[in-house]
Amino acid sequence: MDYGLYDSHIAKSDKVHHKKHIDLGSEVMLDQERCVLCARCTRFTSDITKTHELGIIGRGDHACVSTMPGKKLDNAYAMNVVDLCPVGALTSKDFRFKQRVWFLTSTPSVCHGCAKGCNIFIDHNREKYKDDTVYRFRPRENQQINGHFICDTGRLSYKQLQTERQLEPIFEAESVEMDVAITALKTMLKMHLKDIVILASPDLYTEELSSLMSLAERLNATLVCPMESYHDESFGDDWLKSTQRAANAKAIEQLAIETTLPHKQHIGLLMSFDHHDFSEIKSDHSVTFQTHTGAKADLVLPLAAYSEVAGTLVNEDGIEQWCKQVIHRKEPLHSVREWVRLLEGVES
Ligand code: SF4
Ligand code: SF4
Numbered sequence: 191m192d193y194g195l196y197d198s199h200i201a202k203s204d205k206v207h208h209k210k211h212i213d214l215g216s217e218v219m220l221d222q223e224r225c226v227l228c229a230r231c232t233r234f235t236s237d238i239t240k241t242h243e244l245g246i247i248g249r250g251d252h253a254c255v256s257t258m259p260g261k262k263l264d265n266a267y268a269m270n271v272v273d274l275c276p277v278g279a280l281t282s283k284d285f286r287f288k289q290r291v292w293f294l295t296s297t298p299s300v301c302h303g304c305a306k307g308c309n310i311f312i313d314h315n316r317e318k319y320k321d322d323t324v325y326r327f328r329p330r331e332n333q334q335i336n337g338h339f340i341c342d343t344g345r346l347s348y349k350q351l352q353t354e355r356q357l358e359p360i361f362e363a364e365s366v367e368m369d370v371a372i373t374a375l376k377t378m379l380k381m382h383l384k385d386i387v388i389l390a391s392p393d394l395y396t397e398e399l400s401s402l403m404s405l406a407e408r409l410n411a412t413l414v415c416p417m418e419s420y421h422d423e424s425f426g427d428d429w430l431k432s433t434q435r436a437a438n439a440k441a442i443e444q445l446a447i448e449t450t451l452p453h454k455q456h457i458g459l460l461m462s463f464d465h466h467d468f469s470e471i472k473s474d475h476s477v478t479f480q481t482h483t484g485a486k487a488d489l490v491l492p493l494a495a496y497s498e499v500a501g502t503l504v505n506e507d508g509i510e511q512w513c514k515q516v517i518h519r520k521e522p523l524h525s526v527r528e529w530v531r532l533l534e535g536v537e538s
Contacts, residue, residue: 208223214243214280215257216269217268219283220255224278225275225279227255230274231275232245238270239268241264243257243261243263243264243268244256244258245257266343266431267339269342282326298310300503301327301340301344301347303347304344305437306335307335307505308339309335310327310345311328312348324348324351334509335509336430351495354482354483355481355492355495356482356483357492357523359492361488378459379459381475387459387471388411389460389462390413391415392415392420392437395513396510397527405533409533410537412455416467417439421433421435422435444504451471457471457474459474459477460476469486469487479492479493493524493525496513499527
């Protein structure tokens with residue numbers, strides 16, 4: 191207003207200042223001075239989530255978006271207001287100032303947070319000399335599944351792709367080179383050829399589950415996928431969130447993979463592919479292929495996460511969805527299918 195090429199009818203001192211950093215709750219920040227009062231965010235809380243936390247208060251040039259007195263934005267889908275604000279007045283506390291959006295590559299994918307299989311964009315960027323990093327998940331429209339929205343848990347689940355990742359093999363509680371680990375794995379397999387149980391995670395892609403089925407057949411092993419620990423009654427709701435937290439539970443059903451361990455079976459070698467229940471099952475020896483750290487076994491081997499592999503997911507309504515490989519690591523980790531290929535011929 192001081193230096194513009196026109197004469198303003200309003201004195202600079204008359205300009206109404208609003209608040210610039212308001213923490214609305216649910217990881218959402220509001221800059222009232224950017225807001226154009228379109229009411230999309232308030233309609234989202236009144237018409238979509240029906241939680242009514244947001245409203246427009248005040249009159250004339252004092253009108254602004256605010257939460258109701260004493261209330262915070264607090265619902266399982268709250269962060270969708272960040273995507274629907276047309277001017278960037280609502281920003282995600284988690285993402286703001288982390289990365290310029292024009293540096294990000296958006297790759298279409300599917301959320302693995304539950305069996306609903308909401309469509310997302312994975313926004314990632316590979317800076318020079320660094321690994322490809324995921325900065326956020328955003329909803330991708332699919333009227334058959336999630337409409338325009340995703341839940342906040344799914345949105346923030348991108349963090350799991352790069353925290354506490356299992357990156358190196360551990361044999362008898364010591365970090366070892368990969369060739370030592372592979373030799374140990376083959377030795378254990380040969381030792382227990384008649385009494386192997388393979389646990390498959392119901393989060394694996396259908397192609398990975400199929401290759402585990404053929405591995406089990408070759409090794410004369412039992413392939414199972416216990417599902418109890420993937421059921422979470424407290425997570426589900428009557429919109430998107432499903433009580434079934436396994437992303438590919440439907441494929442387990444379609445491929446007719448056993449979901450209960452055979453009673454009284456002696457397990458010589460328990461081999462788990464990223465299954466949650468792995469540590470609760472007794473066996474003489476144990477091998478686990480892990481995306482994340484924390485597992486205790488005779489041999490722990492690193493496994494590529496879902497974003498580092500391509501494959502198919504079948505959601506709870508039976509809709510098949512193809513997921514591209516999104517992340518390309520500088521030092522790629524083996525996928526399930528690569529591990530299965532490495533074990534070819536071990537039974538002979
Ligand atoms: S969506 Fe953005 S611009 Fe529209 S009323 Fe809400 S904060 Fe303001
Ligand atoms: S409802 Fe399930 S699939 Fe959809 S975003 Fe949430 S966790 Fe992910």
